Amino acid sequence: MEPSEEDFVAEAFADLVRPEDVAFAENQPLATLGLPKLWSPRLTQLVMAYDHRFPGGGVQFVVRRLREVRYYLTKPALAAEVRAFLRDEFPLDAAVIIGHSLGSVIAYDLLRHKEVGAAGTPGSGLHTLVTCGSPLGIPAVRRLMGVTDGMPLQLESHIRWVNVFDPGDLITGGVSLSTVARGLTEAPVNNGIGDPHSALRYLRSVPVARAVAGGRP
Structure with a gap:
């Protein structure tokens, strides 16, 4: 490194x-x-x-994931290219966007740059963001995004934000976003001990299903 x-x-x-x-x-x-x-x-x-x-020898996996997040956040041209690709493929009638791990950072980035979910943009009817296993709870990640300590993460008032997290998720340190984001609904889950960060396990969870269906997590 x-x-x-x-x-x-x-x-x-x-x-x-x-x-x-x-x-x-x-x-x-x-x-x-x-x-x-x-x-x-x-x-x-x-x-x-x-x-x-978090015993189990998974720390090298955590290092790789952190390096991926940093790579996205420190390469403005690449980040813009990634967002443009997603924006161009974004369904016009999309109502919900789900982001897992680094995907949650990119999803939040799309919304904070108003590239989707705003009037005149793809997904202008978007009303819900669901983040799963998100590293946005790590202060170092937020600082790299230009979000200083004490500055809250926030979305447009018409977009509901549901954060689903497993306290045993070693990639995120099991931290929630409740203290760093405004207007957030938290939903803790138990993804088991095999791979608490698994995207599939998060997507199969009840809170994600309820958020997509428009109900309370």
Whole structure:
């Protein structure tokens, strides 16, 4: 990883680990997880702390997902191309948009740039955003979007936002969005221990089905 990329990943982990996880990692040899030596001691220690909170050896998967989010958010031309592709394929009569993981960041981006869901744009009748397993709850991600700490995420008043999250989702740290987004409806779910971040499990959940059907999650 480039230094700036590693700094972002470390910042994200620092946002998610608990003091007791850090204390545990500080007392472990840096080689405990057998991580690549290309990672700095700082990142290695934070990864060990996160693995203490979410044991199972999935931290390298988390690193990959964080790098993907950063790549999208630090490449304005690419991000605009992605949004344009989705905007051009967006059904005119779409009423609900669902975003999972990085897709939730892109969906929110589409709406905050008013590229869909606004008068004169594709999906002008859009009334609901459903986010699942969203990294928008990680402060480092919001900062990279230009959303400073204390600044709330928000949508146009006519769009309902339902966030579905699993407290055991290691990709998001299990955090909700209730404290960082306005007008949000939260819906915790239990996706099981196999893969709490699974898009399929989120999409099969009752809150998502109810949100799509127009009912209360």
